[in-house]
Amino acid sequence: MQLDDTDRKIVEMLQKNAMLSYDAIAEQLGITESEVEKRIKRLSDTRTKILIVDDELDTLLPLKRALEMEDFNVIEAQDGVEALEKVRSEIPDLLLLDLMLPKLNGFEVCQRLKKDDATNSIPIIMLTAKGETSDKIKGIEIGADDYVTKPFDLAELKARIKAVLRRTAP
Amino acid sequence: MRIKRDNRVVILVICIILICTVASLGFKTHGEVEEIVQEQFSEQQLLLARQAALGIASFAEERVTIIEILARDRSGDEITNLTRCFKTIYEKTSGFYSIEFIDRNGVVVYGYPEYRAPVGYDLYAENRSSAFDSARDSRKTNISRPTLLFEGGLGSFIWVPVYEGENFRGVILAIIRMSTITDRFLTPIMQNRTGYVYMIDNKGKSLFEGAGKKAIGKNYIKMLNKNSTSDGWLEILNEQMNGSEGTAVYHEEGEKSNLDQIVAFAPVRWRNQLWSVAISVPASEVDHLIRSVYARQMIFLGTVIAIILGGSLGLIMMFSRWNKTLEAEVKSKTADMIRMNKELVLTNERLKELDKLKSDFVSMVSHELKTPLAAMRTSAQVLNMRDAGEKTKREMLDIILRNIDRQTNLVNDLLDLSRIESGRMELKIGSVPLDSVIADSIESVKQAAMEKGIKLDVDLPEGISPVKGDREKLTQVITNLLTNAIKFTPRSGEISIKAHDLDGQVEVKVRDTGIGIAPEDLDMVFEKFYQVDSTSTREAGGTGLGLAICKGIIEAHNGRIWAESELGKGSTFIFWLPKWAGGKNG
Numbered sequence A: 001m002q003l004d005d006t007d008r009k010i011v012e013m014l015q016k017n018a019m020l021s022y023d024a025i026a027e028q029l030g031i032t033e034s035e036v037e038k039r040i041k042r043l044s045d046t047r048t049k050i051l052i053v054d055d056e057l058d059t060l061l062p063l064k065r066a067l068e069m070e071d072f073n074v075i076e077a078q079d080g081v082e083a084l085e086k087v088r089s090e091i092p093d094l095l096l097l098d099l100m101l102p103k104l105n106g107f108e109v110c111q112r113l114k115k116d117d118a119t120n121s122i123p124i125i126m127l128t129a130k131g132e133t134s135d136k137i138k139g140i141e142i143g144a145d146d147y148v149t150k151p152f153d154l155a156e157l158k159a160r161i162k163a164v165l166r167r168t169a170p
Numbered sequence B: 001m002r003i004k005r006d007n008r009v010v011i012l013v014i015c016i017i018l019i020c021t022v023a024s025l026g027f028k029t030h031g032e033v034e035e036i037v038q039e040q041f042s043e044q045q046l047l048l049a050r051q052a053a054l055g056i057a058s059f060a061e062e063r064v065t066i067i068e069i070l071a072r073d074r075s076g077d078e079i080t081n082l083t084r085c086f087k088t089i090y091e092k093t094s095g096f097y098s099i100e101f102i103d104r105n106g107v108v109v110y111g112y113p114e115y116r117a118p119v120g121y122d123l124y125a126e127n128r129s130s131a132f133d134s135a136r137d138s139r140k141t142n143i144s145r146p147t148l149l150f151e152g153g154l155g156s157f158i159w160v161p162v163y164e165g166e167n168f169r170g171v172i173l174a175i176i177r178m179s180t181i182t183d184r185f186l187t188p189i190m191q192n193r194t195g196y197v198y199m200i201d202n203k204g205k206s207l208f209e210g211a212g213k214k215a216i217g218k219n220y221i222k223m224l225n226k227n228s229t230s231d232g233w234l235e236i237l238n239e240q241m242n243g244s245e246g247t248a249v250y251h252e253e254g255e256k257s258n259l260d261q262i263v264a265f266a267p268v269r270w271r272n273q274l275w276s277v278a279i280s281v282p283a284s285e286v287d288h289l290i291r292s293v294y295a296r297q298m299i300f301l302g303t304v305i306a307i308i309l310g311g312s313l314g315l316i317m318m319f320s321r322w323n324k325t326l327e328a329e330v331k332s333k334t335a336d337m338i339r340m341n342k343e344l345v346l347t348n349e350r351l352k353e354l355d356k357l358k359s360d361f362v363s364m365v366s367h368e369l370k371t372p373l374a375a376m377r378t379s380a381q382v383l384n385m386r387d388a389g390e391k392t393k394r395e396m397l398d399i400i401l402r403n404i405d406r407q408t409n410l411v412n413d414l415l416d417l418s419r420i421e422s423g424r425m426e427l428k429i430g431s432v433p434l435d436s437v438i439a440d441s442i443e444s445v446k447q448a449a450m451e452k453g454i455k456l457d458v459d460l461p462e463g464i465s466p467v468k469g470d471r472e473k474l475t476q477v478i479t480n481l482l483t484n485a486i487k488f489t490p491r492s493g494e495i496s497i498k499a500h501d502l503d504g505q506v507e508v509k510v511r512d513t514g515i516g517i518a519p520e521d522l523d524m525v526f527e528k529f530y531q532v533d534s535t536s537t538r539e540a541g542g543t544g545l546g547l548a549i550c551k552g553i554i555e556a557h558n559g560r561i562w563a564e565s566e567l568g569k570g571s572t573f574i575f576w577l578p579k580w581a582g583g584k585n586g
Helices: A005-016 A022-029 A033-044 A057-069 A080-090 A106-115 A133-141 A154-168 B002-072 B079-092 B130-138 B178-185 B220-227 B231-242 B284-383 B390-421 B434-452 B471-488 B535-540 B546-556
Strands: A049-053 A073-077 A094-098 A124-128 A146-149 B096-103 B108-112 B142-148 B154-164 B167-177 B196-201 B206-209 B246-253 B258-270 B273-282 B430-432 B455-459 B467-469 B494-501 B505-512 B560-566 B570-578
Touching (some): A073 A080, A080 A106, A106 A124, A146 A154, A154 B284, B002 B273, B002 B284, B079 B108, B430 B471, B434 B455, B467 B570, B471 B505, B471 B546
Antiparallel strands (some): B096 B108, B154 B167, B196 B273, B494 B505, B505 B570, B560 B570
C-alpha cells in the first residue's frame, strides 16, 4: 500500500497513542474530521487496491465484481481525467487502464503517471480491444507493465495482476 | 545544344577537306592538261599546215598533168586543134590564169583567154627565153619560180614542151596565179582564228602573207636581217627553206605586243619547186584554250562544291529539324511523364488515404465488435463463479443481454452501411406521407425521451406534400436523428421536429438543446464512427454509424442532409427530400 505524508503522520500519531480521537488528529494536522476518518478507514483496509479505468460500464462492472470476489479493493474511473484524480487521492496498488477513454486517452494517462515521481511506481496493466502490435509496443514503451487485449480470460487477467504485483512489490 | 554545334563543325570540316581534295586534284591535272593541250595544239597546227601543203601540191600537180597530157597527145595535130583545147581546159578546170602557145621561135601565137594573151610577144626579142629554152632542151616540163605578173600579183609559170616525135613544135605555157592557190588553200585556214598563215619559197620569198603586212613578193630573210628583232623566227625560216616540217616557238618583240608565237610548218613539194606553208599562232591561244578548259573545270568544281555544300547544308537542316522534332517530342513526352508522375503521386496519396480510412474503419469495427464481446465474456465468467451472489448474477445477465442487443445493432448498422456504400440498398420508392413517418419515429423513441425527461415537440403544417421515397428507410432516418438528439440532450431538454414545403422539396428539421457541435466538426459528424473517436461524446453510447447511415439513405433519395449548430446551445439536423410527383399511388 502506498502512503503519503499525511498518512504517515496519522500512523505515527496513532502509534504513540492508540486511543487518540479523530477530532484530535484532525485538529493537529489541520484537516477535516471526515478526511481523517476516510484516511484511517483506507489505512485500515489492508486489501490490495485496484483502479479500473474504463468508459464502458458494461465492461467495468463484471470485472469489478470478479476482482471483488478475489478480495481486491476495487475503485473505478470512467475517463482519463477522473483516473488521474483517483490515482492521486486513492493511491491504488495497480491500474487496469483502457486505452480508448474520453477526455484523456489511456496512453496519455499512463505517460503522466509514469512521469510523476509520486505515481511512477504504481504498476499499470493496459486493457484494450485494440489488439494491434504497434499499440502494444507503444504501451510498453511509455511504461505500461503489461498489456491485455479484450476480450480476455478472467483467470488469465487475475494471474497477470498477481504477477505484476509480485514483480513490483516493495 | 553544344552537341548540335559540334555536329555542324564536324560537317564543315568534312566539307573543307573535300573541297581541298577536289581543288588539289584539279590543280595537279591542270599541269598535265596544260602540257597535253600545248602538245595537241601544236600537233593540230602542224596537221593543218601539212594538209594545206599537200592540197597545194596536189592541186598544182593536177594542173601540170592536164597540160602535159594535152602536150603529149598533140602529135600530128594542127596547132588550131591544140589551141581549141585551151578553152575547154580553161573553162572546165579552175585555177589557170591563162594558157598560151609559144611556137618554136619563141613567139606567143595563141592564148586563152585571148585578152590575157600577149600574142606576138617574142621571148628572144625580150630576152626572157631561159625557161623556154630549158623546157625545149630538157624535153621536160619546167616550172619557173613564182614571179610578178604584168597585171600584178605572183604567178607560177609552167612550161610544157610539145614534140612531134623528134620535131619540136613549141611550148605550152600555163600560168597559175598564186592568189588562186592561196585563196583556195591558205586563207580559209585562219578564218575566225587568231594568228596568220604565210608561205615562202626556198629562197625565203614570201608567196603568201596572211597577216596583211603586204609582204608578198618580198624576201623575209632580207627583211628580218634589216631589223633583226626575231632571231627565233629567222631560224624557223631557215628550217622552212630546207624543206623540213615541224613546230617551233619564238619570241616576237613587236611594237604592240610582246608575245610568243607558235609556228607549225610543212613543205610543199611540187616538181622542182620547194615552198613551205607555216601557221603562226600566238602562244596565248594555248593559254586561251587552257583557260577555256580551266573555265570548264571551274564550273565543274563550282558545281561539285555547290552540291557538297548544298547537300551538307540540307543534311544539317534535316538533322537539326529532326533534332528539333525529337527534342520537342522528348519534351512533350517528359512533360507527359511528369504529369503522369504527379497524377500517380496524387493517386497514390489518395489510395494511401483510402487505405488508412479503410484500416481505421476496420480497426474501429473490430474494436466496436470486441467491446461488447469482452463485456459478455467477463460477465459470463463472473456468472460462472461459485461465490457470485444473486444480485451480481442478475447484473451480469443484464449486461450480457444489453451487449447482445448492442452487438446486434452494430451488425445491422454495418450491414446497412455496407449496402449503402456498395449501392446495393434497395429502396421501395413510393409516396411517403411525412406525418405518419414522424409519428412512427416518435413512437419508437418516446420511451427513451421520457426516461430523460425530454420534451418532444412536433410542428407539421396541414396538408404537407408527401415525399418520394422508401417509407421504412425514411422512418429509420428520422428515428436515428431523434435518438441522436436524445443522446446528446441533457435531462429536461427539448427536441423539436418541424417540416415544411419548399419548391419541389420538403424540408425536415430536427432541433435539440444538446451540447452542440463545434463548427469545424459539422461535416465530420456524418463520418463513420466519428463520435466514437471523439472523446467528448464517448459517454453517449450508440454505434457511431447512425448519422452515416442517415446521410447514405437521404442521398440515395436524391436529397441532401446537413447539420447546423451552436456549441452549448444545441444542434439542428436538416434534410431535404424531393416531393412525390407521381399519381396517387402508395
